[in-house]
Amino acid sequence: RKEVEQDPGPFNVPEGATVAFNCTYSNSASQSFFWYRQDCRKEPKLLMSVYSSGNEDGRFTAQLNRASQYISLLIRDSKLSDSATYLCVVTPGGYNKLIFGAGTRLAVHP
Amino acid sequence: DGGITQSPKYLFRKEGQNVTLSCEQNLNHDAMYWYRQDPGQGLRLIYYSQIVNDFQKGDIAEGYSVSREKKESFPLTVTSAQKNPTAFYLCASRPGRRMNTGELFFGEGSRLTVL
Numbered sequence: 001r002k003e004v005e006q007d008p009g010p011f012n013v014p015e016g017a018t019v020a021f022n023c024t025y026s027n028s029a030s031q032s033f034f035w036y037r038q039d040c041r042k043e044p045k046l047l048m049s050v051y052s053s054g055n056e057d058g059r060f061t062a063q064l065n066r067a068s069q070y071i072s073l074l075i076r077d078s079k080l081s082d083s084a085t086y087l088c089v090v091t092p093g094g095y096n097k098l099i100f101g102a103g104t105r106l107a108v109h110p
Numbered sequence: 111d112g113g114i115t116q117s118p119k120y121l122f123r124k125e126g127q128n129v130t131l132s133c134e135q136n137l138n139h140d141a142m143y144w145y146r147q148d149p150g151q152g153l154r155l156i157y158y159s160q161i162v163n164d165f166q167k168g169d170i171a172e173g174y175s176v177s178r179e180k181k182e183s184f185p186l187t188v189t190s191a192q193k194n195p196t197a198f199y200l201c202a203s204r205p206g207r208r209m210n211t212g213e214l215f216f217g218e219g220s221r222l223t224v225l
Contacts, residue, residue: 041221043218044216100154101152
């Protein structure tokens, strides 16, 4: 079983739609969680950290469910510019290693 | 501007040749990392270094070597022993533990193709 698993997609949604991605992780001792965004053939960039209580940044909401070992990302009012691959990232213990999921591809169309 | 610079951006290599990818950062970060990305796969950790003159193997270190002689620099050598070296290579850094938010800062990547 992979340490971090994501649905590869693609998720094809119209502008203005709400879309949600889940990511499951296998190590129950994982401490920190992040969502990164990667545009085609570019480097990943941090989108947001995921806090235990859940957190929101504009149209983006991240949640953590430790009991079921998954994190989620909700995007409201999708824009064309949201089209990208979203990577789930987990630190299994401490900050020395970050484990990346393979990513979920989102395509927003007019 | 502070950041991470990788070079070259694109590199073609013949089989059997070693190649070195450069990674330089002026962010004063302690930790540096090399990842490899293949289509449809997540980033896989090759090597990382938390301090000058020290580095650890990641999950896929075979066929690669690194050095960390200066805080700013963490070059990666892809040796002829690496069986499938064609990939997108990403260098990243982050601050030491005291300033650590968990965010990795990436360079723009080096795309290596073996002919």
